Amino acid sequence: MKTKNLSIVLCFLLFNSCVLKSLHPFYIASAIYYEASFIGTWVDSKDGKWEVASLKEEFEKDKEPKTEDDKKIYEQYKDGYFIKYTENQKEASFIGVPFKINNELFINFNMVDYNSQDLNSLAKSNIIETHTVAKLDTLTNGRMSLKWLDEDRLGELFDKKQIQLKHEKVGINETLVLTGSSIELYKFLKKYLESDIKDKWKTDKKFTLTRANETH
């Protein structure tokens, strides 16, 4: 039991610590860009496993009758990915929506499932699903790199009083959570991408992904 809880906490922390979180997605509908080359199974340098599937195909595989809500979700995420990340046998699932800004590819991560069966019900009801964003770059030899936008980078901008973006600091750790609309977040990302801020993609949460079949 303890092991399972620990794994949940660790998995949760992986995407919690230092990663910039938002209540709303970082993309706007017109910027969504389906990148087929990300589909497949990947491994990272820390032996993490990434199983990336097309949400559209996953929906179509499911032969059960679809409700109106299902159809709505399908329309919203048909160009997205279903991403299952496993690290040390701890799993978490995400909906990833790819989008482009100035020809650069980003993925909006929204966690949908984790090993929560044994999690205290009160604790579960205190957790909200936030959005995070990662920059996806294609490297040489078919590898890919995922770099999450770091909370510290934005914290520096707020400290220097160089940004006006709706946000809140929540919890005893004063975790930064963006509360701006998707339009504002997308506008921010675009400007951030074009800015000449030093080390703007410096982050603790970065992964270099290699196709699984190439390593085995």
Place this chain on the structure above:
Amino acid sequence: MKRTNKEAIHKKIHRPLCFNGMVWLFSYVILLFAFSKGKSPIKIDFIYTIGFLVTVALPVLINLYILIPKLLKREKYVYYALGFVVNLILFTKLNQWFLEPILDWWFPNYFFISYTNVLGINTIFIIFLIATTLLKLSEDWFYFNKEENRRLKLDNQHIQMQLTSLRSQINPHFLFNSLNVIYALALEKKEETKDAIVQLSDILRYVIYDSNTLAIPLKDEITLLKNYIDFHKFRSHNFKNIRFTTAIENENYSLYPMLLLPLVENSFKHSTSDDSGNAFITINILQKENTFVFSIKNNTIKNEDILPNEHSGIGLENIKNNLELVYPNTHTFKVEETEDTFAVNVTLTDTKSFSNEH
């Protein structure tokens, strides 16, 4: 195109620097408060507010200094409404299209994100244009009301002046003496008889008809004075020492009528009582550009048998009142009295606005 009186008055009373300074300072504070969302403003808020204010200032200034004076005040209401809407839409769109790109270009590492959306920008522009229009109309109404009151007082004073003129200058005594002079000249079959009649006729016509206006060319006022002086020479044969000099740049220079005659009349009243042969009157008129100077000096006699005339102080008081109303803050009126001389100096400055008004 000739400016209307209202435009001339408006130009005179409206102080653009003061008006705009107050309006935009107040607007800056309000917008800064709005953009910082009630928190303490930070550096980026100050920058954004300045940028936003510039984009709002342009349509507001166009509205205040082009649309309102050229259309609204000339009662072209439909054109004004059309211009107002076009001005509003054009600059709202320019703000939406260009403000943030310009700020982003100018400040590449500043992030102007959560300030306004399209609805917010539209609302701010509408509020600014309507509020400043109402403010401008209120300002105009305030000053026009003030001006109207001044004009009423002026008209009243003008009527009083005319009554006073009829009562104290062209009084029956003056007419009686004048007719006696003409009668005496006629008995002697003097050549000057007809000149005296013409001069008296000119004086009466000017006082009764020509002066019934708020402005008159300087040359007419000088002609009146000359006629008055010449006619007095017939009345007082021993009164030879009168010097009347003028240095006029523009003989069509506008002047409030009957402003000078009471002073000349006053001098004659006191000088001609002196039978010693030392009586004198010196009159100088100087006009250059917008400045007008009138000075008059005469001898006085100390005769305790002459009681102060009922109207002697009233005439000077009337002139002072007229000057206050007609040339507020642009005139000086100085009286210098010694044991045996009496001098009055009237200076008018910045009379261009008086000319425009009348």
